Amino acid sequence: MSQSELETLARWRAIGARHSEEVVELAGRVLKSGQLGDQEWSIREQLAIAALDLGKIKLATDQLDILARKFAKSPRITLLLGLRQEAQGDTAGAKATYEGLLKTDETNVSAYQRLIALSQTTAPNTTITLLLGYLDTFYTDPAGWSLLAELYADQGLYAQSLAALGHVMLINTWDSIAVCRAGETAYTMGDYQLALKHFLRATEMETPPVGSSVEGTPKSRSWWGVKLSSRRLLEAKIVPETSVPPEMATTPEQLRALDELATERLLAVGGEGMGTRRKVLAGGERVR
Numbered sequence: 001m002s003q004s005e006l007e008t009l010a011r012w013r014a015i016g017a018r019h020s021e022e023v024v025e026l027a028g029r030v031l032k033s034g035q036l037g038d039q040e041w042s043i044r045e046q047l048a049i050a051a052l053d054l055g056k057i058k059l060a061t062d063q064l065d066i067l068a069r070k071f072a073k074s075p076r077i078t079l080l081l082g083l084r085q086e087a088q089g090d091t092a093g094a095k096a097t098y099e100g101l102l103k104t105d106e107t108n109v110s111a112y113q114r115l116i117a118l119s120q121t122t123a124p125n126t127t128i129t130l131l132l133g134y135l136d137t138f139y140t141d142p143a144g145w146s147l148l149a150e151l152y153a154d155q156g157l158y159a160q161s162l163a164a165l166g167h168v169m170l171i172n173t174w175d176s177i178a179v180c181r182a183g184e185t186a187y188t189m190g191d192y193q194l195a196l197k198h199f200l201r202a203t204e205m206e207t208p209p210v211g212s213s214v215e216g217t218p219k220s221r222s223w224w225g226v227k228l229s230s231r232r233l234l235e236a237k238i239v240p241e242t243s244v245p246p247e248m249a250t251t252p253e254q255l256r257a258l259d260e261l262a263t264e265r266l267l268a269v270g271g272e273g274m275g276t277r278r279k280v281l282a283g284g285e286r287v288r
Helices: 003-015 020-033 039-053 057-070 075-087 091-104 109-122 124-137 142-154 158-171 176-189 192-206 221-235 252-268 274-281
Strands: none
Touching (some): 003 020, 003 039, 039 057, 109 124, 124 142, 176 192, 252 274
């Protein structure tokens, strides 16, 4: 065993990196050396999770048995036992394990998250209800709101999806991807004025300030949104319905300018598919 191996395992635990195959190899070697002190238990837990990732149930069980003897009735170990049940295909047993943990402590975040994840494959019709209950307690979890937005969109409930994305944007104020997703959701709803405003906000967030030494990586997703929303509004024979107040709506002159700017920015991105991109931007193909 070397100190660097211990440090590597500790660093992966700190940042939540799995690296399952490497963990099985490193942790196995480190544990054989002995003399680990209190680090032994963290390493055994890390090894158990890695083994479950790889389907090495016996290796995981060996570690869990040792941990269970050391930390009897620990909720953390019980959660790991639930993960083993999932790996073994015992979804009903895993569900019961997580529900038991929540009866003891309804603020057990990990148990709640595993129960939600499990429901997505075993009872998808209950996932939104579970997720709403979870977010009532753990409002500041952007991943939970993001998942809720995705689930609503899958069911065609775009207004609810947009509302969930609003919570993501409120919690993570500089999440340009969430803003772009809000634009895409509004576009799917047919609210092109609102979609355009979200897409423009996303492009602003992705563009480094003038004079900044930071070099931004060119991104086209939000600019495609600007392009498509502008064209929809310019080509509309009647004014599309929108939740944007009339005084805040983008004017035809502004739309034409944005359409030209989006074309310029999309061509400036470069990369593969330039021929197809030029054809689409020239109107030879239509993107919906």
